[in-house]
Amino acid sequence: MSKKINIYGELFNDTPGGFVASSDQIIDRTLGKSQGTINNSPKTMFLVCDTQGNMAEKTIELPGFILGTNIRLTIKLTHHNTSQNPTLNINNTGAKIMAGSLGEQDNEILDVCYDGEKYICTPYTTILNTIENIINFLGQDFQDWLNS
Numbered sequence: 001m002s003k004k005i006n007i008y009g010e011l012f013n014d015t016p017g018g019f020v021a022s023s024d025q026i027i028d029r030t031l032g033k034s035q036g037t038i039n040n041s042p043k044t045m046f047l048v049c050d051t052q053g054n055m056a057e058k059t060i061e062l063p064g065f066i067l068g069t070n071i072r073l074t075i076k077l078t079h080h081n082t083s084q085n086p087t088l089n090i091n092n093t094g095a096k097i098m099a100g101s102l103g104e105q106d107n108e109i110l111d112v113c114y115d116g117e118k119y120i121c122t123p124y125t126t127i128l129n130t131i132e133n134i135i136n137f138l139g140q141d142f143q144d145w146l147n148s
Helices: 023-030 124-138 140-147
Strands: 002-005 011-014 035-038 041-044 046-049 057-060 072-077 087-090 096-100 108-114 118-123
Parallel strands (some): 057 087
Antiparallel strands (some): 072 108, 108 118
C-alpha cells in the first residue's frame, strides 16, 4: 500500500502504484466528494455554471437544493469570469458574493464553500499547485515516505 494525499490535504492509503503526482489523477480521485443537501439528503455536488463570463450574477438551477452554511461544492465555470464583483445564485436561493479566485480560464473547476454570507472559491489548479509545491519543498525523503 502506498500513502497518498488528496487535494484536501488528507493522507490516505490506496492500491499499490506509487505517489499520485498528476493533477488529473488527483482531481479524478476527489471530484464529487463535496456534500450538500438536495431534498434534505446529502448528495454529491458537481455543478456546471454556463453563465457568460461578463455577467456578474452566475446562476445554476438545481431542483431541491437547500443552501446551508458550510456546504461544499465543486463547480465548473464553462466561461471565464470577466465581471466585477461576481455573485452566485443556486436554485434561486439569492445572489451571494463569490470571494476568492475564480481562475483564469474557461472550464475552470472550483472548490466552493458557503460560509453563511458568501461563497469562498478556490480553483483546483491552485490547490494542486500548492500541494505539489509543498511536496517539492519537503523533498525526496517525504516522497519516499509516501511511497513506502
